[in-house]
Amino acid sequence: MPISGFPEWLPAQRIIEQRVIDRIRSTFELYGFAPLETRSVEPLETLLSKGETSKEVYLLHRLQAEADAKDDDQLGLHFDLTVPFARFVVENAGKLQFPFRRYQIQKVWRGERPQEGRYREFLQADIDVVNRDSLPFHYDTEMPLVIGDALGGLPIPRARILVNNRKVCEGFYRGLGLTDTDQVLRTVDKLDKIGPEKVAALLVETAGATDAQAAACLELAAISAEDGSFVDAVRKLGVSDPLLDEGLDELVRVVETAREHAPGLVAADLKIARGLDYYTGTVYETQLRGYERFGSVCSGGRYDNLASSGKERFPGVGISIGVSRMLGVLFGKQALTVSRSVPTCVLVALPHEDQRAACDRIAGALRRRGIPTEVAPAAAKFGKQIQYADRRGIPYVWFPGEPDTVKDIRSGEQVDADVTAWQPPDADLHPSVSGEPQ
Known part of the structure; x- marks a missing residue:
């Protein structure tokens, strides 16, 4: 109360x-x-x-x-x-x-x-x-x-x-x-x-x-x-x-x-x-x-x-x-x-539960480079994982694979990505605050 x-x-x-x-x-x-x-x-x-x-x-x-x-x-x-x-x-x-x-x-x-x-x-x-x-x-x-x-x-x-x-x-x-x-x-x-x-x-x-x-x-x-x-x-x-x-x-x-x-x-x-x-x-x-x-x-x-x-x-x-x-x-x-209600910039998608350890390693590599990252809570269909990111305002979803790819879910653009080199734009790295002009 x-x-x-x-x-x-x-x-x-x-x-x-x-x-x-x-x-x-x-x-x-x-x-x-x-x-x-x-x-x-x-x-x-x-x-x-x-x-x-x-x-x-x-x-x-x-x-x-x-x-x-x-x-x-x-x-x-x-x-x-x-x-x-x-x-x-x-x-x-x-x-x-x-x-x-x-x-x-x-x-x-x-x-x-x-x-x-x-x-x-x-x-x-x-x-x-x-x-x-x-x-x-x-x-x-x-x-x-x-x-x-x-x-x-x-x-x-x-x-x-x-x-x-x-x-x-x-x-x-x-x-x-x-x-x-x-x-x-x-x-x-x-x-x-x-x-x-x-x-x-x-x-x-x-x-x-x-x-x-x-x-x-x-x-x-x-x-x-x-x-x-x-x-x-x-x-x-x-x-x-x-x-x-x-x-x-x-x-x-x-x-x-x-x-x-x-x-x-x-x-x-x-x-x-x-x-x-x-x-x-x-x-x-x-x-x-x-x-x-x-x-x-x-x-x-x-x-x-x-x-x-x-x-x-x-x-x-x-x-x-x-x-x-x-x-x-x-x-x-x-x-x-x-711009979003969570600090997370990247959601690492989880293809199967038995790949969680590998996804955790991807998230850890991104975090070490200062990129706020979390791993999807469950290995649902990728569409549902994207929806999960969208509801929380997370701008990027990382898909493990050969090669890895990362998708900007706002524009739909998806590119190959290297966990040691990919960098989001500065404006997306952290939530941004805006106000009404007076």
């Missing part, structure tokens, strides 16, 4: 997922990020201290745990990969070279209400850079470029990365005279879900804003641009604060760097806030063109205070691709297809 929010992809979908992961991993490594995998559980107090997640954390305990057991009844499954990564950095700081660049591709768990593209168990692919004491800002400008390369090499709709800076928002709210800037941020973050009228009412109700202050917050949130022109739009609102100035300078650097290296990839959007409390500067959200209503498929930001040990601080910046979220949305719209 299916359990809502815990996806199990069919083999064809799993092949697509693996191709996506391969592309993401290879791109991360091209940029020099090293692989890491952290444990799935963290102390509950660690998880509950990092944002509005208390209702979403899954607890872990033994069925037969003793009532007074202290060892494992306060563990929770991690809800993202940044919090465990920060803990890992603190614990292993003496063994790491800084700045430390790492990627993680792992499952995470959140007790959210399942819906299209939102799951309770899902795969994330993260990159982060952390450093001791201070982290140069140029790493904030690098993050979108890595994601643009990773997603740009996939047959999916074009990605658009929306960026903001918490300092812009907090400085603006301070300049308005609002003191509970965290509450204002959390409320503005709900804009897409509840709309501007309800956000304005909530600002008055929960953040102590006047109607005029609430209106100004909404005006700020309405500003967006693909170049530095957003700065003039903010200045026209007539609010000043040193933190606002700092945030605008940083945000311009992110937008203009991306504009130079990947035009059209990044846009400033001043309503982006991100719900997690640990972000302190740049924040990112990513939409797929044509799928904007499904929200962000890749997000992250700068955190200066997430990881610390005594007097030592490890500021960082990171961004995470929601692999399951992105694929779930695309699978739901049949926007991705794969």
